Amino acid sequence: MKLYDLTRSYEMFEEAKKYVPNGIYGPRTPAFLTFGSYPAFLKRGEGCRVWDVDGNEYIDYMCSFGTNLLGLKHPAVEAAARKQQDNADCFTLPSDLWVPLAKKIVETIDGADWCVFGKNGSDVTSYAITVARTHTAKSEILLARGSYHGSHFWCQPHGEGVPPEWKTHIQYFQYNNVEEFTNLVKQHTGKIAAVMLTPHAHDAMKDQELPTKEFVAAVNALAKQEGFLVIVDDIRCGFRLKLEGSALHYGWKADLQCFGKAMANGYPISVATGKNEMKESAQKIFFTGTHFFSGVPFAAALATMDEIRQSGAIEKIDTLGRSLMKGLEEAASAAGVKVTLSGPPAMPFMNFADDPTFEINRFFCGEAARRGIFFHPHHNWFVCAAMTESDIQKTLEVSAQCFKLTREKTGG
């Protein structure tokens, strides 16, 4: 097999550096992948496939970092978006889809009595902690160490240029550590507004971790007992594990929930939901943005939610994900390579044994990328409903080859 030529991507990346600090920033930079083995820019996409600027084709297991659930350019979503675009997108006032989408969110999401719409995930995670603080008249927010909740100052993983005062009132615990969480609650008793949690732990550079029953029970019980709120940040998992929300899937008793990414299959919209008890507080919060009210993402979200339900997309990606995880384990084992597959099948992640700096993972993923399989060495993957068992088989064939190379490389 001829390895992919990435000449144009890296020429463009060099050119990008002239105009943009680091060329590309955030997790979309090739520096967060296996530099030199992944493309830097994509030209087009369809379903689960993308083509880079050199014309190479990939089966994309990043699924646009989670927004692509039904497949790129899904016909029903595109048709709905285009219909609203014909009416117009960004208006002076909300479109006539405002009420239908709000109603559908409330009717679909378990424990959602009301909702507000934003654009970025960070818009709604920041909103949710503000509602919690207003509702409880308390200020402390509990977060799991290493969990990602957005790029706003209070939660961003790096603090360059952020004054320490702007990161106060955030208290950290270890995900799934009942004792540490319980002690943290005791330590801040009477001052806690909310705990914000991802449905399961899907931090970058780590195996994924499902929440233990004990941890879920402890958080639910302590929140009730102490009077603080449970906020589930379902931006990355939402609409992938259960249509009614990942909180229901794992048993979190969520007071506020945040969604984005997959909810409109790539169109920019996010949503925070809450319970009736918080609605009066929510009415006091300042929340707005120029494009929060644009109609096209509303049309896309309505179509996406209908399509997820009708097509059984969630069951489908679970089945495909299981094939992938099982197949990767078998292929690794056959090559004599030790791997850990973690997380739910709809969004798996793979790590290598004795690979603390992810060097082996970068090698394996880089080899896979140069053969048309877009995994990620540092971030959980996503499965989308446009994939087929035959895509999974193709993926496993390439993976088998790359495991062999990995075994050779690591001196097997």
Add this chain to the structure above:
Amino acid sequence: MKLYDLTRSYEMFEEAKKYVPNGIYGPRTPAFLTFGSYPAFLKRGEGCRVWDVDGNEYIDYMCSFGTNLLGLKHPAVEAAARKQQDNADCFTLPSDLWVPLAKKIVETIDGADWCVFGKNGSDVTSYAITVARTHTAKSEILLARGSYHGSHFWCQPHGEGVPPEWKTHIQYFQYNNVEEFTNLVKQHTGKIAAVMLTPHAHDAMKDQELPTKEFVAAVNALAKQEGFLVIVDDIRCGFRLKLEGSALHYGWKADLQCFGKAMANGYPISVATGKNEMKESAQKIFFTGTHFFSGVPFAAALATMDEIRQSGAIEKIDTLGRSLMKGLEEAASAAGVKVTLSGPPAMPFMNFADDPTFEINRFFCGEAARRGIFFHPHHNWFVCAAMTESDIQKTLEVSAQCFKLTREKTGG
């Protein structure tokens, strides 16, 4: 003339309250207009016109709060957006339009050596202060009292649910007040990272105020002398006053500039630009968002910038705005009503004399709305290039009628 029937709008608004706190939030709520006289939801739009859910037609002087510069559904912008949509929108990596747009921004905007893209205006104002802090290793940010720079915690106009620590390091002065600004700089000497300013003062609930030459000179000189940066928040004015940026238009020596709104004619994208001296600091900043890299808004921005230049849109809206301002002044005077027209013609605002609570303005604007002219009683207006002199004439005819009603109402 039969006044507009708004039955469906307000039925939908009541229904919205079931699912969304306050029904609609932010400045798009009918509660921020003349409640009962404005529609709550829009069905479709084209050029400078919008139609509400009851089928009423308006000439829209809010222009989607500034995003609509070329006209809704502008053919060249729509064609470019659709072409990219056919390639796909939200990708795992940036599209091949990343470099072309970055290059065009740097080549177009005066004093821009590099840029980064976000989604909301707030994304890039928050980014800009972070670059300034990293670059200067100082923490204080100077803002004009009442100026709007977004909805993030540090700058939002209301503070409900925001701990006081998260609003520290922000120091306020009065726009155009050289003495107060100078004293503030003295008071915080050695600690100031940046001043952030709108190109002119366009605060809600106030006459607009152009920057005085003395104020611009004082800010420029003090920044240089003290070593802090000048950040121009050009999100609302950008691409309306001068293609190269409103900083150049007014004489601000901007180190960092923020744009959004009109730059893609309604597609969601924002951009921060900076000078070479800050590029190394910018490389250290954490900045990302799920939809920051989507291709369609990049295509729309490229087409919008080309179209602004080729069509002379900025000159056109200046001319139309002058006709509007002059016509309104004359019509008011003819009806014996005293008004103040303020701001640049491309984005004017009108206030009534002796109207501290905006009651007269709400009456006038409400009467105009019910006759098909969408002004705003509390927020600056926008002119768009899809308007014609005949639209302005129609606007002035309705306005003449409404000034007469206002005169009667206020006991003339």
